[in-house]
Amino acid sequence: MKKQKKSFSKLKFIPVVACCIVATAAVAIIGRAAFLTSVLTLSETQSYSKATDIGSAETTLEKNKPAEAEENTTTEQETSSTVEIDGGQWIVHEELPIKEPSLSPEEATDVSIVVEKSKHLLTLYNGDAIIAQYTVGLASHYTEGAKQQEGDKRNPEGEYEVCVLNNNSNYYLALGLNYPNANDAQRGLDSGLITQEEYDDIISALNAGQVPNWYTKLGGQIMIHGQKGNLGGQTDWTTGCVAVNNQVMDILWKYCRVGTKVTIYA
Numbered sequence: 001m002k003k004q005k006k007s008f009s010k011l012k013f014i015p016v017v018a019c020c021i022v023a024t025a026a027v028a029i030i031g032r033a034a035f036l037t038s039v040l041t042l043s044e045t046q047s048y049s050k051a052t053d054i055g056s057a058e059t060t061l062e063k064n065k066p067a068e069a070e071e072n073t074t075t076e077q078e079t080s081s082t083v084e085i086d087g088g089q090w091i092v093h094e095e096l097p098i099k100e101p102s103l104s105p106e107e108a109t110d111v112s113i114v115v116e117k118s119k120h121l122l123t124l125y126n127g128d129a130i131i132a133q134y135t136v137g138l139a140s141h142y143t144e145g146a147k148q149q150e151g152d153k154r155n156p157e158g159e160y161e162v163c164v165l166n167n168n169s170n171y172y173l174a175l176g177l178n179y180p181n182a183n184d185a186q187r188g189l190d191s192g193l194i195t196q197e198e199y200d201d202i203i204s205a206l207n208a209g210q211v212p213n214w215y216t217k218l219g220g221q222i223m224i225h226g227q228k229g230n231l232g233g234q235t236d237w238t239t240g241c242v243a244v245n246n247q248v249m250d251i252l253w254k255y256c257r258v259g260t261k262v263t264i265y266a
Helices: 002-077 182-191 196-207 246-255
Strands: 080-085 088-093 111-116 121-126 129-135 158-169 172-177 223-225 261-265
Touching: 121 246, 129 246, 158 223, 172 246, 182 196, 223 246
Parallel strands: 111 261
Antiparallel strands: 080 088, 111 121, 121 129, 158 172, 158 261, 172 223
16 A cells, blocks of 8 residues: 555656656746847848948938039149239249159250140140150130230140250240141231241241241240249249240250140140
């Protein structure tokens, strides 16, 4: 009888243990599920937070764009200003630093010059390679287009050559250009500014590599030259020539000769 009671007690204990095991496992499963849920929620929250931060940053950048553009415009406008020079008021534009060309005069065997009026820029080439760039001053009415006739205070536009070296210039040193060229002469003939005889004389001089007639209604004596007092390459003061600072003129004088090509663009 005692043995049967003991067996019965053991049987009652087994269900209790089993219930405990099941309960413990359920608690563990529920706890892990809750943990994973919290992790996923946190991850989503962080992702949303990052997305919000990125969106805010992009919005800030978009808002700043007009301000940045305005600031850049202001900077560009501030590159020129009115300054008193030699008793007169002149609009002065920003000048490039004056540097020696990247090749020596002996190394530069195929020199040419390009002047870009809109940029106030003279570029010195050797072949296709840029060896130096300098700021230029232009004619006082250069914005009105290419030179048409004597006294219009404009710079010519087109392809020219140095036809004379003047070391006794009123403006330090000067490289005289063969303006009017053939295109200028044809335009002058077609418009009635010059006669057939003047046209023939200009063409004959150009073909011979000589100085063309500078004293017709087309005008002449167009040069790249140095300063007038303190007026050089920083402002537009000439009557048709291209002006540079004397230091730049010293450099050009060493690199250019009769026959050097000079192209002038708008």
